[in-house]
Amino acid sequence: MAALIIECLIFTRTGANFATRENALEIMKLSVEIGLLALVMTPVILTGGIDLSVGSLLGLCAICFGKFWRDAGISWPMAAALTLGIGALAGRMNALLITRLRLPALIVTLGSLSLFRGLAEAITRGVDNFTGFPTHFLAFGQGYYAGVIPAQVPVFAAVAIMVWLLVHRTTFGRSFRAIGFAPEGARYAGLPVERRIMLAYVLSGMIAALAAVIYVARVGQAKADAGTGYELLAITSVVLGGTSIFGGVGTVHGTLLGVGVLAVLKNGLTLSDQPSELAGILTGVLLIVVLAGEVVLKRISERKTSPRAALFTRKGG
Amino acid sequence: MKRHFRELSVAATLALLLLLLAFTAPTFFAKQQLLTTLTTAAPLLIAACGIALVVIARQIDISIGSQFAVCSIVAGLLAKAGLPMPVVALGAVTCGAFLGAFNGALIAGLGLPSIVVTLATMVTWREALRWWREGEFVKDLPEGFQWFGFGQAGGQVTILVGAALVFALVVFTMRHLAVGRFVYAVGSDRESARLAGLRPQWRTFSVFVALGGLVGFAALLNAIRFADVDPKTGTGLEMQAIGAAVVGGVAISGGRGNLWGVLWGVLLLSCIGPALVFLKIPPQWEKAIQGAIILLAVAAEGWKNRKQS
Numbered sequence: 159m160a161a162l163i164i165e166c167l168i169f170t171r172t173g174a175n176f177a178t179r180e181n182a183l184e185i186m187k188l189s190v191e192i193g194l195l196a197l198v199m200t201p202v203i204l205t206g207g208i209d210l211s212v213g214s215l216l217g218l219c220a221i222c223f224g225k226f227w228r229d230a231g232i233s234w235p236m237a238a239a240l241t242l243g244i245g246a247l248a249g250r251m252n253a254l255l256i257t258r259l260r261l262p263a264l265i266v267t268l269g270s271l272s273l274f275r276g277l278a279e280a281i282t283r284g285v286d287n288f289t290g291f292p293t294h295f296l297a298f299g300q301g302y303y304a305g306v307i308p309a310q311v312p313v314f315a316a317v318a319i320m321v322w323l324l325v326h327r328t329t330f331g332r333s334f335r336a337i338g339f340a341p342e343g344a345r346y347a348g349l350p351v352e353r354r355i356m357l358a359y360v361l362s363g364m365i366a367a368l369a370a371v372i373y374v375a376r377v378g379q380a381k382a383d384a385g386t387g388y389e390l391l392a393i394t395s396v397v398l399g400g401t402s403i404f405g406g407v408g409t410v411h412g413t414l415l416g417v418g419v420l421a422v423l424k425n426g427l428t429l430s431d432q433p434s435e436l437a438g439i440l441t442g443v444l445l446i447v448v449l450a451g452e453v454v455l456k457r458i459s460e461r462k463t464s465p466r467a468a469l470f471t472r473k474g475g
Numbered sequence: 476m477k478r479h480f481r482e483l484s485v486a487a488t489l490a491l492l493l494l495l496l497a498f499t500a501p502t503f504f505a506k507q508q509l510l511t512t513l514t515t516a517a518p519l520l521i522a523a524c525g526i527a528l529v530v531i532a533r534q535i536d537i538s539i540g541s542q543f544a545v546c547s548i549v550a551g552l553l554a555k556a557g558l559p560m561p562v563v564a565l566g567a568v569t570c571g572a573f574l575g576a577f578n579g580a581l582i583a584g585l586g587l588p589s590i591v592v593t594l595a596t597m598v599t600w601r602e603a604l605r606w607w608r609e610g611e612f613v614k615d616l617p618e619g620f621q622w623f624g625f626g627q628a629g630g631q632v633t634i635l636v637g638a639a640l641v642f643a644l645v646v647f648t649m650r651h652l653a654v655g656r657f658v659y660a661v662g663s664d665r666e667s668a669r670l671a672g673l674r675p676q677w678r679t680f681s682v683f684v685a686l687g688g689l690v691g692f693a694a695l696l697n698a699i700r701f702a703d704v705d706p707k708t709g710t711g712l713e714m715q716a717i718g719a720a721v722v723g724g725v726a727i728s729g730g731r732g733n734l735w736g737v738l739w740g741v742l743l744l745s746c747i748g749p750a751l752v753f754l755k756i757p758p759q760w761e762k763a764i765q766g767a768i769i770l771l772a773v774a775a776e777g778w779k780n781r782k783q784s
Contacts, residue, residue: 208590255770259777262727264535264590265717269769272714276763283759390594403588438602442595446581449592453585 183311187376189421190314191216191385193414194369195392197321198362200413203396204325205355206338206405207256207263212366212392214274215248216385219370221278224380227291234292242367248274249363253356271389278382287381296375310372317365322410334358338405394445395420419444481724481776482736489743492750500753508749514631514700516745517638518693520738523716523723524645525689527737530720532682533662533729534582534589538597539690539716542574543709545600546694551613551704554620563620567698568691574600575687579680597713604706613704621702634696641692646734658682663730718765719744722772744768 195212202209219241226237248270255266325331333354336344345351374380399416401408423444424437496503503509522539529536550567554560574596581592622630649655660668661675668675698704723740725732747768748761 255774255777259774261773261777265721265727265773266770268714268717269766269773272718272762272766273770274766276760276766279759280757280763283757390598393591393594397591403591433606435602435606438598439606442597442599442602445591445595446587449587450581450585453587 185421185425186311186314188425189417190310191369191373191376192388192391192395192420193314193417194317194365194372195388196395196413196417197318197410198358198365199389199392199396200321200399200401200408200410201325201331201334201358202263202362203393203401203403204334204338204405204408205358206341207355207358208267208393208403209252209263209359209362210267210389210393211248211252211270211274212362213385213388213390214271214278215245215363215366216370216373216388217382218248218274218278219245219367220374220380220384221281221382223371223374224287225281238371241371242364245363245365245367245370246360247363249360249366250356252363253359256359257352257355275382275386278384282382287379289379291374291378296378310376313368313372317368318410318414325410330354330357335406335408338407340406391420391441394441398445398448479733479736480779481772482733482739484775485723485736485739485743485772489739489746492743492746496746496750496753500750503749503753510628510631510635512745512749514634516741517634518697519712519715519719519745520638520741521641521689521693521696522712523719523737523741524642524734525686525693526713526716527720527723527725527732527734528645528649528658528682529589529686530717530725530727531662531729531732532658532679533665534679534682535717535727536575536578536589536593536683536686537713537717538574538578538593538600539686540709540712541597541600541604542571542687542690543694543697543712544604544706545574546571546691547698547704547708548604548608548613548706550695550698551616551620554616555613557617560619560623564692564695567695568688571687571689571691571694572684573687575683575685575690576680578687579683582683583676583679608706610706612706616703621699623699630699634699637692638696641689642734642738645689649734654681659730715744715765718769722769724776726776740772 195216199209199212222244223237223241226232226240227234230237232240252263252266252270255261256263325334333344333349336347336349337351337354341351370384373384377384395416396408396413397403397416398419399409399412399414401412420441423440424434427437427440428434503512522543526536526539546567549570550563553563553566558566578589578593578596581587582589618624623633624630625633649658657668657673657678660671660673661678665675668678694709697708719740720732720737721727721740722743723732723734723736723738725737744765747764748758751758751761751764
């Protein structure tokens with residue numbers, strides 16, 4: 159939270175037009191896709207898993223959407239629905255490998271990252287891209303309601319509210335955290351662990367597909383490299399927002415803050431005429447500083463309370 | 476036989492692929508082509524060995540692609556500054572070791588999760604490099620840089636010999652030297668290792684440094700194949716290296732895996748690209764096929780484990 163405020167202050171000084179309403183809405187508009195990915199990444203990480211394939215899945219879904227619409231002649235709403243189905247299927251595939259075969263989520267999603275991106279490249283033969291979408295479709299990504307609010311923001315808000323409710327107000331959400339905190343304990347408590355994990359990944363896949371459709375609407379074309387690197391930004395947002403990478407601890411509003419921090423960072427740097435690479439560098443540095451800071455502060459406080467408590471500190475890895 | 480099931484099945488798959496190629500596209504085995512395939516695979520082998528060490532120790536490092544790029548540029552710049560090749564080699568390795576040490580300090584020293592730390596360093600190094608070089612290649616390298624000055628044939632042999640020596644060294648260390656066995660110990664049960672007096676923090680730290688050094692060496696072996704250095708090199712290396720290691724039987728849960736399996740994994744994944752060209756399949760399928768193989772390999776392992784438990 160503090161980081162966000164500090165950022166805003168800095169950029170108001172250095173950036174042209176930073177602290178304007180239009181800019182705030184622009185920031186929201188551009189961060190919708192990553193925000194969506196980060197939102198659904200939260201339940202996945204809460205269960206102690208991870209999904210490295212969401213960026214590639216976004217690319218694959220974008221391509222599928224383009225192909226359905228252009229080569230199969232399907233109307234774009236149907237194509238979008240089919241794409242959501244593909245996303246859900248992909249999530250289900252990941253989940254099956256993770257739950258049925260007890261494979262580590264890291265490796266499974268690393269493999270599916272390659273697979274999805276590879277399929278996207280193979281389908282387009284590396285060069286094809288889909289353009290020329292109808293204007294009322296493009297309005298979803300580029301239009302504004304009442305001339306002010308970007309069209310995709312209400313969608314994002316709706317998903318954000320939905321995910322927040324799911325994680326914080328339903329038993330599903332509590333079970334996610336329980337599974338992440340102690341998978342065996344959750345099993346003994348009678349939770350259908352596999353089904354809950356499957357829900358998290360399928361949701362992740364579906365929302366990735368939604369993000370893909372929004373991306374295509376915003377950018378106006380569907381290319382195979384869509385979404386490259388998005389998974390990293392999504393994970394960074396989630397971790398910055400206070401969710402532990404090991405699961406069991408975390409909040410959706412934290413993730414939203416994390417998304418905000420990264421989006422403001424990128425936007426502020428661009429408006430301050432800084433090179434885009436700086437955003438990446440500062441993101442990495444910020445991540446390390448925040449995490450290291452947490453550990454250091456915890457150690458200091460533990461050393462103060464009791465020497466014995468310091469002995470039982472849980473270390474990562 | 477059972478103990479080495481994974482390594483043997485990967486070797487068998489490789490043999491099948493080679494057999495297929497022998498019938499459908501025998502020019503794959505032409506001396507020059509074979510040499511090129513192997514020299515392209517050599518840097519990956521070294522990097523995969525390094526990543527295998529880290530994975531056996533129950534960590535992960537997805538920043539090696541960026542480390543690779545940085546070390547390559549450093550090697551190029553050192554050569555351009557007129558330093559002799561052995562110094563350039565040392566420089567590349569040291570650079571890698573430093574980058575590895577940075578990761579290791581955060582992971583072993585502060586106990587931060589390796590996936591997050593290496594995620595951060597991957598992005599940071601890559602973006603910093605891009606900012607610094609602005610996409611510019613390192614050009615006008617001295618004569619002695621490409622192929623170590625031996626010309627293509629001699630250079631390729633040098634690369635293969637260098638890679639083989641380092642590979643042998645790592646295999647020997649992991650199998651016969653205590654320091655290697657301790658990595659397995661730390662990976663399979665960190666707490667027991669600590670109680671046994673092994674100081675897992677130092678072991679973890681040194682494993683990341685070792686990975687860095689090996690990546691630096693791999694970067695050098697790769698860089699000298701060309702007349703200039705591309706700052707975008709190494710993209711996707713982490714996926715390929717981890718994929719090769721996992722296909723070769725290194726378990727992500729740590730404590731298991733041997734480097735011969737990594738060798739077969741590297742060869743298998745490296746042969747797919749050229750094989751596609753010779754089989755007249757569009758090259759864009761390479762990534763998809765690699766991903767599928769990784770998933771199949773891991774799934775097979777998981778299925779086998781499931782039947783046992």
